[in-house]
Amino acid sequence: MAPEENAGTELLQQSFERRFLAARALRSFPWQSLEAKLRDSSDSELLRDILQKTVKHPVCVRHPPSIKYARCFLSELIKKPSGSSVTLSESTAIISHGTTGLVTWDAALYLAEWAIENPAAFTNRTVLELGSGAGLTGLAICKMCHPRAYIFSDCHSRVLEQLRGNVLLNGLSLEADITANLDSPRVTVAQLDWDIATVHQLSAFQPDVVIAADVLYCPEAIVSLVGVLRRLAACREDQQAPEVYVAFTIRNPETCQLFTTEL
Numbered sequence: 001m002a003p004e005e006n007a008g009t010e011l012l013q014q015s016f017e018r019r020f021l022a023a024r025a026l027r028s029f030p031w032q033s034l035e036a037k038l039r040d041s042s043d044s045e046l047l048r049d050i051l052q053k054t055v056k057h058p059v060c061v062r063h064p065p066s067i068k069y070a071r072c073f074l075s076e077l078i079k080k081p082s083g084s085s086v087t088l089s090e091s092t093a094i095i096s097h098g099t100t101g102l103v104t105w106d107a108a109l110y111l112a113e114w115a116i117e118n119p120a121a122f123t124n125r126t127v128l129e130l131g132s133g134a135g136l137t138g139l140a141i142c143k144m145c146h147p148r149a150y151i152f153s154d155c156h157s158r159v160l161e162q163l164r165g166n167v168l169l170n171g172l173s174l175e176a177d178i179t180a181n182l183d184s185p186r187v188t189v190a191q192l193d194w195d196i197a198t199v200h201q202l203s204a205f206q207p208d209v210v211i212a213a214d215v216l217y218c219p220e221a222i223v224s225l226v227g228v229l230r231r232l233a234a235c236r237e238d239q240q241a242p243e244v245y246v247a248f249t250i251r252n253p254e255t256c257q258l259f260t261t262e263l
Contacts, residue, residue, distance in 0.1 A: 009046065012037060013053050020054040023065055026076055035080055047077065048117050055113055070109055071136065078116070078144055107214035108133065111247035112140040119145040121209065121243070128207035128242070129153060130192070130228065131215040135166045141211075142172055147185045151205055153192035163189050194228040202228070203235035207242045216248040216259055226262040 015030050037046060054060070055070055064070070115122060115137065122145035129138050132152040142150050152163050167174060167187055175188045190205075210232060216222055225246075233241035250256050 009037065013046075013049055016050050017053040017057065020065075020073065021057065021059060023069060026072055029076070031076065031080065038080060047080075050077065051113055051117065055109070064106070067106060067109065074109060074112060074140070078140055107247040107249055108137045111211060111213045111245065112137045114245075114247070115141045116144050121145070121245070122147045124148050125208035126206060127151065127209045127211065128205050128232070130194070130210065130212040130225065132163055132189075133159065133213070135163050137211065137213050139166065139170050139172075142185050142187065143170070147209075149186040149188070151188045151190055151207070153190045155191060155193040157191075160189055160191055192228075194224040197228060197231065199231045199235045202231050203237075205232075206236060207232065210242045210244045211246070212244075213247045214249060216246070216255060217251070219255065219258055222255065222259050222262055226259070 012030060012033055016034075019029050034046075034050075054073065055065075122141050125147055126149040127138075127141060127147045128151045130153055132138055132154050135152055138150055138152050141147060152167070154160055154163065164174065167189060172184055172187050175186050210229065212225065215225055229244060236242065248256075248259075
């Protein structure tokens with residue numbers, strides 16, 4: 001990169017950093033300059049660097065901004081290389097209809113950010129998400145990481161209804177839709193109860209990758225999660241266990257230790 005181009009990139013990153021740390025309105029960010037830089041520059045690390053200077057900045061790690069602000073920023077960032085944003089319908093209550101799955105939790109944001117930084121983990125692969133909730137992580141992966149197929153799953157009927165709506169809201173087609181865009185991943189929304197799903201039922205998914213965000217909130221959930229991961233490891237036709245990525249907030253060290261022990 002030429003010295004003047006490098007200087008321009010650093011100024012752009014600093015502009016994003018200062019505005020994000022000051023929690024400025026998103027419309028004040030230099031989005032047009034970013035789009036121009038992405039069009040004209042071969043610097044494929046630019047988005048990753050901006051993530052490091054904003055949502056992953058040490059100050060934000062210690063003192064996170066509101067989840068709504070971080071989610072809206074991430075949605076705008078996703079829009080720049082892909083041309084489309086992630087839009088979510090979700091509940092304003094932490095618990096609604098007897099479930100916490102109708103809102104976006106912190107770990108879903110972190111997993112979405114990690115996926116954007118590591119698209120090769122999902123490109124041209126079949127991804128199964130356990131406990132998809134509102135669907136932010138999966139929608140980001142579908143739009144940014146180009147999986148071959150993506151399966152959203154949850155056990156709660158109200159969550160599944162909202163998931164289907166969010167998939168359609170973001171311009172993706174469900175697998176049964178004959179008008180589906182062939183350039184988009186095959187998307188499925190599946191009802192999946194970890195406690196009763198059998199190896200035979202799980203074998204229909206054949207995932208290369210399994211992900212989950214913020215599903216480790218009590219000992220019972222941990223035992224159920226590890227159980228379904230064990231059965232998924234046994235159901236692949238090629239006898240290869242899928243890669244698994246789990247993101248969660250450590251609210252109780254004993255819960256984290258239990259997860260490690262069960263694994």
